[in-house]
Amino acid sequence: MAKVFLISDRDYVIKKFNELCCNNSYSLSYSADTEIVEEILSGDVFDLIIFDNEISTLPPAAFIKKIKTIRDNSVIILLKDKKEVDKDVIKSINAIITSDFDDNLILSTLSINLRVKNSLQKLSNTNKDLADSLYRLNALYSTSSQFAGTLDKEKLIEYMIEGLDKSLSFSLTCTLSFCSGNSPVLIINSLYELSDELIDAIKLRSIINYKSLFENKSIPFEIDENDLQVIKTVKYPASRFNFSLFQFDNMFAPIALGENFYGCIEIFKENHFTSEDAKCFQTIAQQVSLPLKSATLYQEIIDTNKKLEKLEKLKSEFISIVSHELRTPLTSIKNSIDILLSGRCGENTPSKDKFLNMAKQNVTRLSGIINDLLDISKIEAGKMDFHFRPVNINSVVDYVKNALSGLAKEKNIEIISYDNPNLPEVMADSQRLEQVLTNLLSNAIKFTPDNKTIKIHTSVKNISEIQYPECFSNDMQKLKGDYILVSVEDEGIGIEENELLHVFDKFAQIENSLSRKVGGSGLGLPIAKQLLEAHSGAIWCESEVNKGSKFYFVLPLEHSVSKEKALRIG
Amino acid sequence: MKKILIVDDEQDIVESLKFVLEASGYDCFTAFNGEDGLRLAKELVPDLIILDVMMPKINGYKISRLLKYDNKYKNIPILMITARSQEEDKLIGEETGADEYITKPFDLDDVLRQVEKYLSRENDGYRNKQNA
Numbered sequence: 001m002a003k004v005f006l007i008s009d010r011d012y013v014i015k016k017f018n019e020l021c022c023n024n025s026y027s028l029s030y031s032a033d034t035e036i037v038e039e040i041l042s043g044d045v046f047d048l049i050i051f052d053n054e055i056s057t058l059p060p061a062a063f064i065k066k067i068k069t070i071r072d073n074s075v076i077i078l079l080k081d082k083k084e085v086d087k088d089v090i091k092s093i094n095a096i097i098t099s100d101f102d103d104n105l106i107l108s109t110l111s112i113n114l115r116v117k118n119s120l121q122k123l124s125n126t127n128k129d130l131a132d133s134l135y136r137l138n139a140l141y142s143t144s145s146q147f148a149g150t151l152d153k154e155k156l157i158e159y160m161i162e163g164l165d166k167s168l169s170f171s172l173t174c175t176l177s178f179c180s181g182n183s184p185v186l187i188i189n190s191l192y193e194l195s196d197e198l199i200d201a202i203k204l205r206s207i208i209n210y211k212s213l214f215e216n217k218s219i220p221f222e223i224d225e226n227d228l229q230v231i232k233t234v235k236y237p238a239s240r241f242n243f244s245l246f247q248f249d250n251m252f253a254p255i256a257l258g259e260n261f262y263g264c265i266e267i268f269k270e271n272h273f274t275s276e277d278a279k280c281f282q283t284i285a286q287q288v289s290l291p292l293k294s295a296t297l298y299q300e301i302i303d304t305n306k307k308l309e310k311l312e313k314l315k316s317e318f319i320s321i322v323s324h325e326l327r328t329p330l331t332s333i334k335n336s337i338d339i340l341l342s343g344r345c346g347e348n349t350p351s352k353d354k355f356l357n358m359a360k361q362n363v364t365r366l367s368g369i370i371n372d373l374l375d376i377s378k379i380e381a382g383k384m385d386f387h388f389r390p391v392n393i394n395s396v397v398d399y400v401k402n403a404l405s406g407l408a409k410e411k412n413i414e415i416i417s418y419d420n421p422n423l424p425e426v427m428a429d430s431q432r433l434e435q436v437l438t439n440l441l442s443n444a445i446k447f448t449p450d451n452k453t454i455k456i457h458t459s460v461k462n463i464s465e466i467q468y469p470e471c472f473s474n475d476m477q478k479l480k481g482d483y484i485l486v487s488v489e490d491e492g493i494g495i496e497e498n499e500l501l502h503v504f505d506k507f508a509q510i511e512n513s514l515s516r517k518v519g520g521s522g523l524g525l526p527i528a529k530q531l532l533e534a535h536s537g538a539i540w541c542e543s544e545v546n547k548g549s550k551f552y553f554v555l556p557l558e559h560s561v562s563k564e565k566a567l568r569i570g
Numbered sequence: 571m572k573k574i575l576i577v578d579d580e581q582d583i584v585e586s587l588k589f590v591l592e593a594s595g596y597d598c599f600t601a602f603n604g605e606d607g608l609r610l611a612k613e614l615v616p617d618l619i620i621l622d623v624m625m626p627k628i629n630g631y632k633i634s635r636l637l638k639y640d641n642k643y644k645n646i647p648i649l650m651i652t653a654r655s656q657e658e659d660k661l662i663g664e665e666t667g668a669d670e671y672i673t674k675p676f677d678l679d680d681v682l683r684q685v686e687k688y689l690s691r692e693n694d695g696y697r698n699k700q701n702a
Contacts, residue, residue: 324624324653325653327653327673327674327675328580328583328653328674330674330675331580331583331674331675331676332580332582332583332586333675334675334676334677335582335583335586335587335590335675335678336582336586338586338677338678338679339586339589339590339678342590342678342679344589344590344593363675367675
């Protein structure tokens with residue numbers, strides 16, 4: 001029933017409208033006394049106010065102004081008879097009637113205005129709802145972007161609570177979080193200060209809530225109320241407001257994604273939560289779970305990497321310690337054999353010499369392996385030092401050729417080097433280059449049958465003129481400019497195409513009958529690769545099974561980094 | 571006869587060095603730890619010292635440093651035997667003023683050549699480098 005308030009002091013008007021309202025199911029209140037009107041309007045909301053312009057208690061303009069200050073959105077219909085209507089009054093009213101209007105006309109005016117009033121009311125409510133939704137959406141949006149911006153689990157929980165505050169303006173949230181280290185944390189965000197008793201109650205309540213999520217299953221994390229750490233944030237600590245949980249409306253949600261559980265949250269508010277609030281709450285609690293999962297995975301990757309790094313370091317240290325420990329006994333063995341072989345202890349029979357030589361060769365081999373192991377562990381630990389100086393590659397080739405000529409002679413292998421006499425010098429560590437070439441050449445000798453030939457070429461080439469098998473393009477595409485190209489070509493057993501890349505892997509000696517006959521640490525090529533990479537160079541190979549292999553390496557003519565280093569060292 | 575002091579806690583290595591050097595006509599003295607080595611070096615004032623780095627109590631670097639900083643002994647050539655080939659170890663050695671480095675496993679003939687190099691040069695009035 002629509003409520004109408006009549007402000008008039010004319011008996012006949014009051015009587016007329018009383019009758020009219022009674023017959024048409026409007027409820028009517030009336031008064032002309034300013035104080036009474038004020039009191040009634042403050043306490044009650046009326047759909048329509050009929051204001052009599054002939055009123056004598058106060059000038060109409062002042063009276064209407066008063067009404068508007070009490071209820072700004074009042075719909076006022078002016079009853080005008082003889083008195084002129086004040087200009088200010090016209091501005092504030094919605095319609096004008098006269099007392100000589102017939103009842104139907106008055107009734108229709110009332111009902112039109114009532115409808116207008118209701119429509120306006122609805123519109124304003126809708127607007128308010130829309131504004132609320134927009135605000136909430138904005139809060140959700142900014143919370144989501146915050147979620148996307150971090151992989152820190154504690155931060156994510158913090159952002160979630162911030163987001164809830166923005167969109168739901170809670171009085172209190174209690175978040176049981178399993179996202180800070182190994183032990184659970186109870187995060188309490190409150191508007192007002194909480195007593196210790198209340199905090200204890202919240203602790204218990206949160207644990208019970210948590211356990212209730214896993215009624216028939218075992219809980220994912222053990223929890224002990226006595227050890228539960230509490231992080232409390234109070235927005236208005238000075239306020240004396242006394243909290244009692246029972247006067248609040250509450251909502252509860254787990255923070256979980258599938259099997260992954262991160263915690264749970266309970267939220268309290270003085271007013272009732274709407275279904276919109278509930279949706280928003282669920283959304284935020286769900287939304288935070290996904291980045292939490294990412295963060296967990298990210299943390300796991302970091303932890304694994306750290307473990308791997310540690311293992312790698314341990315391995316390198318182990319190799320270097322073991323190598324040192326092996327060198328000392330090896331020295332004693334070698335010395336003893338050398339003394340016996342030298343004839344200082346008397347003449348040897350040919351068979352004694354044969355076995356002593358066998359022992360000596362194997363000691364040499366063993367110390368070679370130890371040196372390779374030490375080198376690779378040093379390179380991997382970044383402890384290998386390079387002394388860059390201008391180097392002529394031809395002299396490196398000559399040196400290595402001479403050093404290995406004995407080995408080649410044993411198999412009657414001829415080594416031919418095609419030196420390019422106009423080769424410019426490059427910045428390099430000549431000892432390391434000798435090591436690279438020694439590895440390549442001794443491999444070639446190892447894998448080449450007796451009486452064959454090994455060829456060494458040196459030249460200057462632009463990288464664009466250099467051809468290489470597809471599988472090396474990853475490394476080779478990084479190169480730019482002019483290079484010194486060195487190749488070692490053998491007539492050995494060759495390498496299968498799909499193995500080409502793997503010959504530079506650690507401990508990867510290609511499995512076949514011949515390779516098992518030849519010894520070696522399997523580290524020569526990976527060491528060569530690493531040493532060349534330290535020179536900003538590269539190494540690769542091409543091969544044909546049973547015809548032979550060709551190993552290439554390049555050194556840049558312009559090696560700016562090494563020049564700096566050379567200056568520093570030199 | 572030239573006197574050579576061999577200091578190494580590995581008795582087998584000392585033994586083999588001694589054998590070869592004595593066969594080449596040097597008078598060899600031995601010590602199996604750093605303390606004895608330092609004491610003998612000061613007592614004997616040998617013509618050359620072969621010194622292992624890794625020894626308990628006083629390591630080879632320290633002995634070398636102590637001798638090279640002392641005017642009485644600083645001209646004695648020191649051949650340092652190291653099981654490590656790491657550059658930083660060499661740097662420590664350079665500061666201590668060792669004259670040569672021999673990396674394990676070494677060749678006895680190489681050692682012999684080094685010894686001869688220093689002792690014959692000393693005969694010609696050679697004074698090995700003096701580090702501060």
